[in-house]
Amino acid sequence: MKTLFNSRPQARWAGLVVIALALPAYQCSSGALPGSPSPLNSVGGAARYRGTLTYTRVSGGFAVNPPRQNLDLSIVLGDTDQLSGRFDSEGSTGSLQGVIQGSLSAGTFTATLLVSTQVTGSGGASVCEGAGQVTGEFAGRDVTWRASDVIYDNCPGLVAQSQAEAQAISPVPGTNTGRANVVVTVLPSPSVQRGVCTSGSAGWPFTVVASETTGIDVQLDQTFTVEERNASGVPSRSVVETPFRSLSGGSQREYQVCAPSTGTYQAFFSGNDTRGNRVRFASPLVTLIP
Numbered sequence: 001m002k003t004l005f006n007s008r009p010q011a012r013w014a015g016l017v018v019i020a021l022a023l024p025a026y027q028c029s030s031g032a033l034p035g036s037p038s039p040l041n042s043v044g045g046a047a048r049y050r051g052t053l054t055y056t057r058v059s060g061g062f063a064v065n066p067p068r069q070n071l072d073l074s075i076v077l078g079d080t081d082q083l084s085g086r087f088d089s090e091g092s093t094g095s096l097q098g099v100i101q102g103s104l105s106a107g108t109f110t111a112t113l114l115v116s117t118q119v120t121g122s123g124g125a126s127v128c129e130g131a132g133q134v135t136g137e138f139a140g141r142d143v144t145w146r147a148s149d150v151i152y153d154n155c156p157g158l159v160a161q162s163q164a165e166a167q168a169i170s171p172v173p174g175t176n177t178g179r180a181n182v183v184v185t186v187l188p189s190p191s192v193q194r195g196v197c198t199s200g201s202a203g204w205p206f207t208v209v210a211s212e213t214t215g216i217d218v219q220l221d222q223t224f225t226v227e228e229r230n231a232s233g234v235p236s237r238s239v240v241e242t243p244f245r246s247l248s249g250g251s252q253r254e255y256q257v258c259a260p261s262t263g264t265y266q267a268f269f270s271g272n273d274t275r276g277n278r279v280r281f282a283s284p285l286v287t288l289i290p
Helices: none
Strands: 015-023 045-059 062-064 068-077 082-089 092-102 106-121 124-139 142-152 159-170 182-187 202-212 218-220 223-230 235-241 252-259 263-273 278-282 286-288
Touching (some): 082 182, 106 278, 124 278, 182 263
Antiparallel strands (some): 062 106, 106 124, 263 278
């Protein structure tokens, strides 16, 4: 196994190990339409929603176009408490990756939002790539979320809020044949207990699994970003070598991490699929339990 952090700016993690496996594609059952119980278990569940997505600009010399958009949202539940969503609207495409407490008919969730948004500014129309944290709620067939601060790194100064309201129309998530879709899960859970690393030392070991679900190959960028907070809450960001550069359509790849101390971990990836689309995805926020 090759430790990959050595050739890049050091993070505080003890190891990042590639396991070169080609596994079956990530699967979830269709589940039950929200409105009846949809318990979290190894089978999972899913739903497709229609509604509206509204943006409010907080700062920056850009205008989101249009500010209120029709929303098509698909959500699937994986093992334990992990949630993955993807959406399209009149001026945005994006994904949600997070954790849920409860079910698709009665629950709350927190997630990381990655979104590409059409905007207008002094230089004309363009697309800005943003990221933010989302809190949301499921109630019967309804889902709502709010992202308080979506920051767009490639459009300096642009910060927006977003709010979504939608209702389930099907227990089957919508198909997405035009672009690659990557779902990231953490094993055994996004809440990691102290254990033993592959090296034999004590730490907080876990596995990050990336699964492409639409059958479209993805070529990842050479580096990805790790964001972490230590036990005192001090944040840091490291750019490290991507553990694998290619992800075949319908396959899984994984790597292992072992943290030496408590805190949080989250990974952000980007690349391009073979249809020419930009692909961005994140892991759930991993909490390392004292």
